[in-house]
Amino acid sequence: FRGRKAAHRISKAVFKRLARRHLDPEPRVRLGQALLASGMVQTAIDISDGVATDLAHICRDSKVGAEVRVMEIPVSRSLKRASRFLGRSPLEFALTGGEDFELLWTVSKKYRSEVQKIASKILGHMPFQIGRIVRGEGVFLRTSKGAKDITYQGYEHCI
Template identity: 35%
Template structure:
């Protein structure tokens, strides 16, 4: 998920204004951005060895665990931090609660699964009122009601910043979870809905502009669409870190390349309006903005008619290739880069 501080939390760990720290012996330490950022750190810290009962561990939207003869378990967790993922002067507690739950449910949707149970842990600040806490949980429960999720546990504590951590348990039919590693050379690449809407809302808030900011403040996970796409897609991911970064995740896990047609990417109308007013390229909002929570998936061309019959709105924006990762815009091809990283 995107880091929204832009000066609000200057000096916090991970912000552009942070200072290189010294080790206990006075030696320079290595910053996370020095090793390649968030995803390089995850790779460094985690193991990908085979574990009994774990069908998929690190490297996807959810862990996939063996459960019974009919279903596999899906487990995902996300951490949201005040000043990094939300601001209390922009969002109501209800909106924050809703967004926290939707961002987690979106990971279940990306696997084609059914979200079921949530564990919610919150660090409340000393000045956060009981009424605000009620509103925060009302927002979470609104999202839960939408997706059939029940909050069944969690923890609370006191902290310097409002912090939410949610773990969600879901289910998917045995052996059918949509993984990032499932893309095949020649697959078409498609995305649901439109992109750039969350970044457009963020830009509007930061610059005091009028516009449709609801998709940024109150996103919606595409659980129903994920279920409908599950029988036909070969791989899938939710667009949480920007289109560029998320398709690269699929390519990395599938050991393949991709060619994206930038002119075909469906842009949210407000994204084009806000970008024009600020002199920005709206395509950047889609490629690197993140938090759109649409579904990005690959599928065999022969399945096109079947996917169209599901009624899921989607746009084909490219194809999976053997190795090269390119973005084509107005007949010009450039290396595909971008996506959101918390440490850059």
């Protein structure tokens, strides 16, 4: 109910942008192929279950942890506006929302700038570096106040 009520207070343009991104995502097939062909990317996954959960899949399978820096998470103006009306954090949507099929990948420092060039040529902008791989287990959100475990906070399939 709250969400439907809030939708009436969001401009049509903002609502259309968000709905289009959610209902008609643009799979990054060309980018994925280029990253694979480069041989420089260590792991990659599409964000269908949310950044927190899909990054946790990478970490679990690679037996490592990850630290995500809150200030590096990209959040559109449209999402900020909608979040304000819905009374929820845009960061929550950014970390746990899925089905946008953006790519999340890891690359060693040695190849970072070369992979950034490849990705930016295809995307039309520099890719966002949201964190780093660390020793240990779990996915942690780094804020100015410390770190919070955000492992598996997106969608999880029944197993």
